[in-house]
Amino acid sequence: MRLAVLKERRPDEHRVAATPETVKKLAALGLTVAVEAGAGVGSAIPDTDYAAAGAEIAPDAAAALAGADIVFKVQAPLGPGEGEIDELALIPRGALVVGTLGAYGNESRVAEYAARGIDACAMELLPRITRAQSMDVLSSQANLAGYRAVLEAATAYGRGFPMMMTAAGTVPPAAVFVLGAGVAGLQAIATARRLGAKVSATDVRPAAKEEIRSLGATFIGVESAETAAAQTAGGYAREMSEEFKRRQAELMAETVKKQDIIICTALTMGRAAPKILSAEHVASMRPGSVIVDIAADAGGNCALTVPGEKVVTANGVTILGWRNWPSRIAVASSALYARNLMTFLTAFWDKEGRRPNLKPEDEIIQGVALTRGGQVVHPAFAPKPAAAA
Numbered sequence: 001m002r003l004a005v006l007k008e009r010r011p012d013e014h015r016v017a018a019t020p021e022t023v024k025k026l027a028a029l030g031l032t033v034a035v036e037a038g039a040g041v042g043s044a045i046p047d048t049d050y051a052a053a054g055a056e057i058a059p060d061a062a063a064a065l066a067g068a069d070i071v072f073k074v075q076a077p078l079g080p081g082e083g084e085i086d087e088l089a090l091i092p093r094g095a096l097v098v099g100t101l102g103a104y105g106n107e108s109r110v111a112e113y114a115a116r117g118i119d120a121c122a123m124e125l126l127p128r129i130t131r132a133q134s135m136d137v138l139s140s141q142a143n144l145a146g147y148r149a150v151l152e153a154a155t156a157y158g159r160g161f162p163m164m165m166t167a168a169g170t171v172p173p174a175a176v177f178v179l180g181a182g183v184a185g186l187q188a189i190a191t192a193r194r195l196g197a198k199v200s201a202t203d204v205r206p207a208a209k210e211e212i213r214s215l216g217a218t219f220i221g222v223e224s225a226e227t228a229a230a231q232t233a234g235g236y237a238r239e240m241s242e243e244f245k246r247r248q249a250e251l252m253a254e255t256v257k258k259q260d261i262i263i264c265t266a267l268t269m270g271r272a273a274p275k276i277l278s279a280e281h282v283a284s285m286r287p288g289s290v291i292v293d294i295a296a297d298a299g300g301n302c303a304l305t306v307p308g309e310k311v312v313t314a315n316g317v318t319i320l321g322w323r324n325w326p327s328r329i330a331v332a333s334s335a336l337y338a339r340n341l342m343t344f345l346t347a348f349w350d351k352e353g354r355r356p357n358l359k360p361e362d363e364i365i366q367g368v369a370l371t372r373g374g375q376v377v378h379p380a381f382a383p384k385p386a387a388a389a
Contacts, residue, residue, distance in 0.1 A: 001355055003031045004068035006061055007039040009083050010075045012308070012323050014042030014330035015337060017072035017099060020053035022342040027054045029346065030354040036064040042327075043334035065090045070356065072341050073099030074334075079112060093117035096356060098341055100124045100137055103370055103381060104270040110381045113371045120370040121358070123340065125378070127367040135344040135364070139183045140336035145325035146187030146265060149292045150176075152328075153261045154195060156290045156318050162196020173198045177259040178217070179276050179301055180266035181208035184294055188263045189215045200255070203266075204244070220255055222247045252276065257284035264293040264301035270380075273298035287316030296321040 003026055005018040016039050018026070023033050035055045037047055047057045058064035065071065068091065077087035077097065091097065094117055101122040103110055113120040123137045133139070154161055157174060164171040176192040178185045181203035192199045193216050200218040203209075212219045222244060256262065256277065267273055273295035282291070282304050293305040304311060305321040312318050326333040348365070350357040358365045360372070369377055376382045 001031055001069040002067050003033050003070040003072065004058075004064040005033065005035045005039055005055075005072050006064060006077070006087065007036045008042070008074050009078055009085070009087070012327055013075055014327045015074045015334045016040045016043045016045065016330075017074050017334075017338060017341055018050075018055075019043075019045060019335055019338040020049045020055075021335070022338040023050060023053040023055045025342055026345070029349055029351075031070070032056065034058045034064045034068070036061055040334075043330045045334075061085060061087060062090050065092065065095075068092055068095055070345070071095055071097045071099075072338075073097060073101075074337065075099060076101040076106070076109060079109065088112065088116060088118075091116070091118055095119070096121065096358075098123065098344065101370065103378070107381055110370050110376055110378070114374055114376045117374050119358075119372050121344075121365075121368040122370050122378075123344065123368060125368050125370075127363055129363065132364050132367075135340050135347070137337055137340045140340055141326035141333055142182065142184035142265075143187045144329045144333045144336070145294050146184035146263070147191050148325055148329045149184070149263050149265075149294050150188050150191040150195065152320055152322075153263060153290050153292045156292075156320060157261055158288050159260070161192065174260040175200075175258060176261045176263065177201065177220075177255060178263045178265065179203075180264070180295075181205070181212050182265060182267070185263070185265040186211060186215065188265060189217045192261075192263075193217065197261070202248075202252075202255075204248075220251065222251055248276075249278070252281060253284070256281045257286075259285065260289055262289075262291045262302075264291065264295050264305075266301050267295055267298055271298075273301050275299075275301065275303050277302040277304075279303050282313055282317050282319070283315055285315070285317050289317045291317060291319045293319065293321045294325050297323050 026033050033055045035050045036058050051057055079088045080086050096119045098121045103122045126132050160171050161174045163173040174197045176197040176199045178188050178201035181201050189199050189201055200220050201212045202221040209219045293300045293302050295301045296305055296307040307321050308323045348356050348358050
């Protein structure tokens with residue numbers, strides 16, 4: 001079988017879906033691996049490294065995809081009118097496409113996969129179960145995004161993170177507040193603590209309180225009967241009531257104005273990011289303060305975030321709303337992402353048949369499979385039956 005790895009063409013994307021390390025392991029499964037020329041440039045991987053690992057270097061996407069049975073992608077393939085080429089039109093019918101395909105909010109894209117006979121697996125929908133941890137692309141990428149967010153906050157902040165005692169006087173530690181204590185938030189807490197900041201954090205999920213404290217940060221949040229059920233079975237935060245949001249907003253108003261740096265990481269699966277910081281919150285912050293909004297791709301946790309841009313408010317607060325935070329640390333994030341995809345394929349590899357065997361009854365496959373055999377099979381995207389007259 002032939003596995004194709006394409007150069008990513010969507011804006012702000014520097015990652016790649018395979019590395020020389022994973023190419024060797026994929027080839028050991030019996031696959032012929034074709035890597036499009038220049039696919040690894042954004043992740044500091046030259047074509048020669050892929051070739052040395054046993055990959056065929058294809059001059060363009062069409063050559064890489066010719067006869068491909070499996071396609072590894074970071075983001076969804078480009079469709080008609082989305083970019084410089086129509087990648088979807090080049091993918092052979094019956095091919096398996098694996099990547100973070102951005103299914104939510106792009107239902108027409110899912111229908112297009114089915115219409116073209118592509119078997120698509122969206123790795124962002126992977127169930128949060130123990131068996132799937134080594135394949136979890138959201139966790140691996142969020143971990144690095146949380147780390148990178150703190151480094152960029154430190155660069156934008158005009159003072160310093162640790163307390164520094166000098167002959168000229170003492171520099172106080174930065175007060176860092178992390179919104180959301182998922183994978184990205186916990187890594188942001190740990191990184192800010194390593195840099196010497198005074199860190200606090202909040203999250204609606206009950207398990208987050210102890211996780212925050214275990215990293216040496218202070219937990220700040222509204223505790224109620226509602227927060228006890230604030231986590232879904234998949235480990236994501238639920239949408240909270242208006243009463244909870246009101247009480248949380250009051251607490252935020254008192255907390256935010258004391259902070260030097262705020263790292264926003266709160267996301268809810270399949271929905272726009274919750275707006276936690278209002279314009280009034282930002283106006284209460286000191287000049288020189290910094291807000292880093294990792295949730296910018298989903299609209300942002302801050303009301304003043306402009307996705308893809310840096311904003312400096314009238315009162316001197318810098319808001320970094322860059323898109324695609326994992327891509328800002330592409331070398332490391334590509335290495336982890338490539339391992340996630342390789343592990344997924346290996347877990348469902350038929351060694352005797354030398355081909356993937358994606359068993360429809362498997363919990364992982366039920367979670368990630370969007371289309372199969374020309375049909376939309378994921379219950380969240382399958383066409384709804386017509387209502388009875």
